[in-house]
Amino acid sequence: MLDISVIIPVYNASEFLEKSVLSAIPFEEVKEVILVEDKSTDHSLEICRRLADEYSKVKLFQHPDKENHGAAASRNLGIEKSSGSFITFLDADDYYLPNRFDAEKKIFDDPKIDGVFGAIGIEYLTEKGKQEFQSKFSDNSLTTVNYPAEGKEIFRGLLGLTPKTFGTFFHLNTLTIRRSAIDKHHLRFNEILRVHQDSDFIIKLAFHCYLKSGIIDQAIAVRGIHDDNRITKIVKYSPQYNQRQHLFWNSLYDWSKLQPLDTEAAQHITLQKKAFELSLKKGFSKTVSLLLATVKNPNILRTKYRFTYSHEAE
Structure with a gap:
């Protein structure tokens, strides 16, 4: 039993x-x-x-x-x-x-x-x-x-x-x-x-x-x-939501660097972490960082963070 x-x-x-x-x-x-x-x-x-x-x-x-x-x-x-x-x-x-x-x-x-x-x-x-x-x-x-x-x-x-x-x-x-x-x-x-x-x-x-x-x-x-x-x-895509999502994905990212993950899984976690890291930026810095990240890997636009979220609310 x-x-x-x-x-x-x-x-x-x-x-x-x-x-x-x-x-x-x-x-x-x-x-x-x-x-x-x-x-x-x-x-x-x-x-x-x-x-x-x-x-x-x-x-x-x-x-x-x-x-x-x-x-x-x-x-x-x-x-x-x-x-x-x-x-x-x-x-x-x-x-x-x-x-x-x-x-x-x-x-x-x-x-x-x-x-x-x-x-x-x-x-x-x-x-x-x-x-x-x-x-x-x-x-x-x-x-x-x-x-x-x-x-x-x-x-x-x-x-x-x-x-x-x-x-x-x-x-x-x-x-x-x-x-x-x-x-x-x-x-x-x-x-x-x-x-x-x-x-x-x-x-x-x-x-x-x-x-x-x-x-x-x-x-x-x-x-x-x-x-x-x-x-x-917690309001979705609000600054508080983005901060907590960033901490979550950052925790997974730190863990993933020590594990034998396949390429797709490792990249997914990295992109999620990067997306919510970008979400914490503001104004022109955020725009430039997003453009550079998108050029590097367009898949970042398909992460759980909505890049269309209103900057004014942040």
Whole structure:
């Protein structure tokens, strides 16, 4: 039987935390639920302590200095403190569904499989959160990939390099990974990234480890959409958005220089990094830099950054 450590970073999640934890505890496969409290300003710490007292599976940790370090550092601390052979993650405002580990029970019989992922659904918890989410993202009921995939197909799909449309990133809440695999490749979350650290981790994971899709036609977990979701607060192609995208692609770029990536993947990451680097420039300098970059490689105009974005807004 699988023995799984569920890692939940906790910051200002008092309204949702108990539902999240109680969705993970009942699974026979779940050995422990690790709460890493990140100096919340609400009553989250009190709830964490109560849950740890009430349920033997729940273990509570804080950063050594008791300060706020962000979700990436909290997940890394959770990995360090975990004792299960398998690791999963769960955001404190989300929850698992009863079929969460159905695919894993069979797929992990194959020793070459390092990780399994599935589809996540959406629950709108507030009307404002719903409006903000739908204004920025497609109103799909599932976040999932478009077809079953495994191995290097997943890495290339996440970069948008597959012949078929791969779909969106799979959500961290739906990933189950062998502890031995992430330790072997020294994989941890980039603590410099306050957002996108999950996407950064997943892409690197897909390169180093053998992943396989599990249940992708129905949700195995649910993402709660509410007023305080950080990702919905960022206006696409705004200076803040471009800055965070630049940090994300720069992280992948630094990593890629040390890996034996194929030419297409390496060039894709380089161009994305360069595009968002250019997005941070302004005025005449930006125009000249863009022209020079386009002459060097016209494909930069096909990156995720929209060069037609209004300079006045920047």
